[in-house]
Amino acid sequence: MLNKNRITLMSILTVLLIALIGCSEDSSNPTETSIQGVDNYDDMDFTKSYGGLTISDEYEAFNDETLQEMMYAEDGEEHDDEYESDSDIVDLIGQGDLPGDPNDPARPRFTFLRLRWGMVRGPADSLNVPEPPCDVLDWTGEIHTDRGIVLVKRVIRFERPSDHLVFPRLNRRTVAFTSHTACHFDGLLLQIIERPQDYGTENEEPNRLHINTGPFQGVYEMEALVGLNEVTEIDNNGNLMQLNGFNLSDVAYCPKGFLSGRFRQVGNDDGTPPLDASEPGTQIGRIAGMYMDLTGRISGFMRGGYGIDVDGNRVLHAKYIDRRGNFRGLITGTWEASDDDRDMSSFEGRWISTSGHVEGILGGDAHSVADYPGGFYAGRWTQICDDEAEDQVY
Numbered sequence: 001m002l003n004k005n006r007i008t009l010m011s012i013l014t015v016l017l018i019a020l021i022g023c024s025e026d027s028s029n030p031t032e033t034s035i036q037g038v039d040n041y042d043d044m045d046f047t048k049s050y051g052g053l054t055i056s057d058e059y060e061a062f063n064d065e066t067l068q069e070m071m072y073a074e075d076g077e078e079h080d081d082e083y084e085s086d087s088d089i090v091d092l093i094g095q096g097d098l099p100g101d102p103n104d105p106a107r108p109r110f111t112f113l114r115l116r117w118g119m120v121r122g123p124a125d126s127l128n129v130p131e132p133p134c135d136v137l138d139w140t141g142e143i144h145t146d147r148g149i150v151l152v153k154r155v156i157r158f159e160r161p162s163d164h165l166v167f168p169r170l171n172r173r174t175v176a177f178t179s180h181t182a183c184h185f186d187g188l189l190l191q192i193i194e195r196p197q198d199y200g201t202e203n204e205e206p207n208r209l210h211i212n213t214g215p216f217q218g219v220y221e222m223e224a225l226v227g228l229n230e231v232t233e234i235d236n237n238g239n240l241m242q243l244n245g246f247n248l249s250d251v252a253y254c255p256k257g258f259l260s261g262r263f264r265q266v267g268n269d270d271g272t273p274p275l276d277a278s279e280p281g282t283q284i285g286r287i288a289g290m291y292m293d294l295t296g297r298i299s300g301f302m303r304g305g306y307g308i309d310v311d312g313n314r315v316l317h318a319k320y321i322d323r324r325g326n327f328r329g330l331i332t333g334t335w336e337a338s339d340d341d342r343d344m345s346s347f348e349g350r351w352i353s354t355s356g357h358v359e360g361i362l363g364g365d366a367h368s369v370a371d372y373p374g375g376f377y378a379g380r381w382t383q384i385c386d387d388e389a390e391d392q393v394y
Contacts, residue, residue: 036056036057036058036059036325037056037057037058037059037063038054038056039052039053039054039056039058039319041062041286041288041303041304041305042266042286043283044283044286044304044305044307044317045281045283046280046281046282046283046305046307046308046309046310046315046317047280047281047309047310049332050317050330050331050332051283051304051305051307051315051317053304053317053318053319053330055327055330055354056327057321057325057326057327058303058319058321058325058327059325060323060324060325061301061323061325062288062301062303062321062325064288064301064303067288067289067290067301070290070298071298071323074296074297074298077154077155077156077157077158077296078153078154078295078297079152079153079154079155079165081151081152081153082167082168082169083149083151083169083172084151089149089151089193092108092149092193092195093193093251095107095108096108096110096193096248096249096250096251096252097250097251097252097253098250098253099250099253100249100250101249102248102249102250102387102388104249105196105200106196107196107249108193108194108195108196108249109193109194109198109199109222109247109248109249110191110192110193110194110247110248110249110251111191111192111194111222111225111226111245111246111247111248112153112189112190112191112192112245112246112247112248112258112294113189113190113192113209113225113228113243113244113245113246114187114188114189114243114244114245114258114296114378115143115187115188115189115190115211115241115242115243116156116185116186116187116240116241116242117139117179117181117185117186117187117213117215117216117234117239117240117241117242118137118139118181118182118184118185118186118239118240119134119181119182119183119184119185119237119238119239119240120185120231120240120242120376121185121238121262121369121372121375121376134182134183134237135182135237136180136181136182137180137181137182137214137215137234137239138179138180138214138215139177139179139180139181139186139213139214139215139216140177140178140179140180140213140214141176141177141179141211141212141213141214142166142174142175142176142177142212143174143175143188143190143209143210143211143212144173144174144175144209144210145173145192145207145208145209145210145222146173146205146207146208146210147173147194147197147198147199147203147207148173148192148193148194148195148198148199148207149172149173149192149193149194150172150173150174150175150190150191150192151190151191151192151193152165152175152188152189152190153189153190153191153294153295153296154188154189154295154296154297155186155187155188156185156186156187156188156189156296157184157185157186157187158179158186159180159186162178162180163177163178163179163180163186164177164178165177166178175188175190179213181239185240187242189295189296191294191295192209192222194207194222199222206221206222206223207221207222208220208221208222209221209222209225211241213241215234215235215239215241216232216234216241218232218241222247223247225243225245225247226245226247226392227245227246227247227380227391227392227393228243228244228245229243229244229364229365229378229379230242230243230244231243231365231367238369238370240367242378244258244378244379244380246258246294246380246389246392247392248294248386248388248389249388250386250388251294253385253386254382254383254385254386254389255293255299255360255382255383256293256294256380256381256382256383256386256389257291257292257293257294257299257380257381257382258292258294258296258378258379258380258381259289259290259291259292259302259362259364259377259378259379259380259381260289260290260292260376260377260378261287261288261289261290261302261376261377262287262288262289262374262375262376262377263285263286263287263306263343263344263366263374263375263376263377264285264286264372264373264374265284265285265342265343265373265374266283266284266285266286266305279308280308280309280310280311280312281307281308281309281310282307282308283305283306283307284305284306284307284308284342285305285306285307285342285343285344285374286303286304286305286306287302287303287304287305287306287316287318287344287377288301288302288303289301289302289303289377290302291320291381298323299322299323300320300321300322300323300328301320301321301323302318302319302320302321302331303318303319304316304317304318304319304331305317305318306335306344306347313334314334314335314336314337315332315333315334315335316331316332316333316334316335316347316349317330317331317332317333318330318331318349319331320351327354328351328353328359329351329352329353329359329360330351330352331349331350331351331362332349332350332351332352333347333348333349333350333362333363334347334348334349335347335366338366338368342373343366343368343373343374343375344366344375344377345365345366346363346364346365346366347363347364347366347377347379348361348362348363348364348393348394349361349362349363350362358384359383359384360381360382360383360384361381361382361384361390361393361394362379362380362381362382362393363379363380363381363393363394364377364378364379364380365377365378365379379393380392380393381393
């Protein structure tokens with residue numbers, strides 16, 4: 001009798017356990033952030049809101065090996081500029097950390113400039129991409145302003161010791177470097193600080209930035225760097241000079257920064273033709289990339305796709321996560337097409353938090369890569385708390 005009771009009790013417990021497990025799986029709400037890695041970014045449903053993406057956590061960097069490698073490698077790109085500890089520069093930077101009127105003529109002005117040169121293709125993905133010709137190109141040169149201070153915040157993919165900054169620096173206005181690229185790119189992230197006397201109207205000539213390298217020379221008035229997205233083709237092999245600018249009077253008060261990533265058409269991985277770019281509900285391509293702060297440090301990642309909604313509109317949907325994979329927002333926006341109606345040429349959007357509120361906006365330009373069904377994008381983002389930054393995102 002005792003054995004029968006034990007068997008009966010064990011049977012009941014087993015049934016209850018199976019029922020509980022089944023209930024747990026059946027009642028799992030895909031809008032709860034405790035769920036991880038449930039979304040399929042290769043087969044999004046553009047007949048649904050946000051392309052069918054859910055408010056859920058993800059694995060670190062979406063479990064994307066290339067994005068993970070870039071995050072792990074970024075500590076080696078940080079640079080402590082030799083002038084950054086000077087007391088007057090510390091004071092100027094401190095003023096930029098305080099909120100204030102951007103039109104106040106007594107405030108210093110800050111311009112963050114992200115430069116990349118060489119075979120700029122965006123973060124690689126796991127797909128087989130034909131390698132372009134990879135002759136070594138010498139970009140050795142210098143960057144300087146007429147007035148103000150130039151600080152190096154980050155060196156991008158420099159292969160030391162052959163690629164390096166020239167030390168000691170000639171002066172506060174000038175940064176010199178040695179750089180060679182083949183099948184990759186190098187770059188810098190600069191912070192340019194202008195005192196009121198540097199940018200004020202009392203100057204006869206506007207303050208200018210000068211870029212001098214072997215393959216590229218450019219002169220820009222500082223005002224032209226506001227919201228700048230520029231790509232200059234250097235040769236027929238795919239070498240480019242890319243510039244992204246952000247001009248601000250307050251720096252730390254409201255989170256903001258740069259975007260960088262890749263896009264690729266779907267329907268090409270196995271040799272099948274691309275999908276009909278006019279069919280409502282179709283996912284035309286997928287995107288993946290990084291949110292970076294003003295110093296170039298990765299603060300999060302985005303992943304999703306672009307396509308056509310049920311009304312025939314070009315829409316973009318993605319998910320935004322932090323460095324650990326925690327959900328930050330669902331991104332929704334629009335995109336403009338290039339000549340083939342499948343590659344992006346630009347995009348803009350906003351992200352919405354779990355509360356349903358718009359937390360920030362983002363936007364950028366996209367650039368196709370020859371002999372590849374897609375390309376790369378670059379742009380800016382900001383939380384909704386800085387009108388000056390918002391005007392430069394779109």
